[in-house]
Amino acid sequence: MLVALGVRIQGLRHDRGLTLQQLAEAADVSVGMLSSVERGQKAPTIVVLARIADGLGVSLADLVAEPEDTRIIVRRxxxxxxxxxxxxxxxxxxxxxxxxxxxxxxxxxxxxxxxxxxxxxxxxxxxxxxxxxxxxxxxxxxxxxxxxxxxxxxxxxxxxxxxxxxxxxxxxxxxxxxxIMRARVAQPRTRHTSRGLRRG
Amino acid sequence: MLVALGVRIQGLRHDRGLTLQQLAEAADVSVGMLSSVERGQKAPTIVVLARIADGLGVSLADLVAEPEDTRIIVRRxxxxxxxxxxxxxxxxxxxxxxxxxxxxxxxxxxxxxxxxxxxxxxxxxxxxxxxxxxxxxxxxxxxxxxxxxxxxxxxxxxxxxxxxxxxxxxxxxxxxxxxIMRARVAQPRTRHTSRGLRRG
DNA sequence: ATGCTCGTTTCTCTATAGTGAAATTCGTAG
DNA sequence: CTACGAATTTCACTATAGAGAAACGAGCAT
CATH class of the missing domain: 2.60.120.10 (Jelly Rolls)
Known part of the structure; x- marks a missing residue:
């Protein structure tokens, strides 16, 4: 999930022909942080993610939305x-x-x-x-x-x-x-996120 | 910007009739953190924000998207x-x-x-x-x-x-x-520039 | 009032996000 | 092969996110 966001950001950056430092300056984020985020090694806070989105010229919502894959569909x-x-x-x-x-x-x-x-x-x-x-x-x-x-x-x-x-x-x-926006209604709660074993 | 997100989260929680602890458990986030986020006192990382969104039953993109204000527009x-x-x-x-x-x-x-x-x-x-x-x-x-x-x-x-x-x-x-998604080309930082959309 | 419960805030402390600069890789020229 | 500049990664350090539990405060019953 983090790596997906990272590659997405990196892809958008490459699309615009920007280097890490250029985007870092435009987004007002340190170069190292940007590098870490792109490789999914650190989880950015929403404030820095918002700055990154701003630097890329996209909305924050666009950044976290899943990418599109289908290209052309015709219905006779x-x-x-x-x-x-x-x-x-x-x-x-x-x-x-x-x-x-x-x-x-x-x-x-x-x-x-x-x-x-x-x-x-x-x-x-x-x-x-x-x-x-x-x-x-x-x-x-x-x-x-x-x-x-x-x-x-x-x-x-x-x-x-x-x-x-x-x-x-x-x-x-x-x-x-x-x-139409989708809104899930109170799922039976996924337990796949059993976090808590990493704390000592 | 942080407080806006906070009140948004709090509003969604109230809409669902959840208490801080209920949502905290559903979202797998500590109560204190949730409280801080709702009051804009701490900036959550996207992972905890994603968990909060999950606990609320909305997508992450929905959470960060600006609320809609216009209700009905008719064009004769x-x-x-x-x-x-x-x-x-x-x-x-x-x-x-x-x-x-x-x-x-x-x-x-x-x-x-x-x-x-x-x-x-x-x-x-x-x-x-x-x-x-x-x-x-x-x-x-x-x-x-x-x-x-x-x-x-x-x-x-x-x-x-x-x-x-x-x-x-x-x-x-x-x-x-x-x-149409908007994409700005490497402006010199901040200042939300226009967004000129047009379509044939 | 006193005690109880529920909801929220505050507190301490650890893990980690985030910065700035050095180190490394990678082309490309000499 | 060596040198060099650009792009990226690693490193040391500081600020803060985040967990856990204690403290606070508002009803509500007795």
Missing amino acids: AADQDSVDEPGGWRRTVLSPVVPGVNFEWIRTTLPPDCDAGRFPAYAPGSHEYVVVESGTLRLTIADTPVDLNEGDSAYFAADVTHGYANTGSGPCTYYVAAL | AADQDSVDEPGGWRRTVLSPVVPGVNFEWIRTTLPPDCDAGRFPAYAPGSHEYVVVESGTLRLTIADTPVDLNEGDSAYFAADVTHGYANTGSGPCTYYVAAL
Whole structure:
């Protein structure tokens, strides 16, 4: 875990063509410390890690996030998951499942006067973007209703319950792009970290 | 900066109804340390911060990410930036600018046989998603061309040069959703410089 | 009040993060 | 092969993170 962070930092440094001392100066961290961190031999405090991130021009969150590996994924129209829900509405998932990325892109068509129901609150930091292609969509964020017409777009923080409904007399088609943060709920506690035997 | 992290941790702990000792046990961290961290009196190393994040059931990246403040942003169709480029193609930016979120959602229409040109490589970790609404789109990732027809969607890592072109005889309309990572190039220390994002 | 429990803070002490400079490796030129 | 400059690693030392337990303080019952 430490070495992974180290190689990640080193990779970013090499990408920018920086030497240890250059980055050390830019990040206001000693060269030796930087070297140790890159090789996973020392665990930096968040303050120095934040300085390193700043020196690299990335956010601290970016540094600790797992790196991306997949390169190109194409989903043909025929391969896309189209779900015809009982209520007469149709959803098409446009985005592929990419490990480490919590992005979903969905095209939905609702028949006239149809309520797609409410969705639960996602973890803090989740966002959703909506664009209406045709028709009228009533978006309800927590308890606040917003009416969107053709061409309107909206953004909202998705950490509250939210619902979609077609309030018009014709069908309504809209796109939803969602960045969902994952939040694990109180796992039975991993015991793989039985630290405490190294203290004398 | 440290106190901000502290109150954030404390808030998450209170949300879960945990006491210092409960979280300390769940996170395998001493109570005193946890207390100090919550009040910003000590700077934890990433290993203990990772354990704390684990105990809270959130990812390390979630912990260090700035909290979201904006709640709902609506952009009416009339307010959206529609740019008619010289080449005869039209771009509409659907996503609003949200601080801290590097997400852009754009609808583009290209006239027949039009090349929208190539875009530079973004920072590692950047992604793009594409959906073709109508027509035929030739996507070029690095040197790999991919042809997308109506309804096809694609994902690719945007840290290489990439281009869009309409190779068909009719107009082509497509959506691009982009998560762009920011990367600064070796500035002379501190001072958070701007972050200019733009996307075609 | 007195005693009890729960939650938090403070205390002591050891392990280690972090610095600055010397030592080492590694190209590359002479 | 030797010399030299740049990049990285090792070394000695100081500051502090982190564990463990004691001390503090707020309810709450008797």
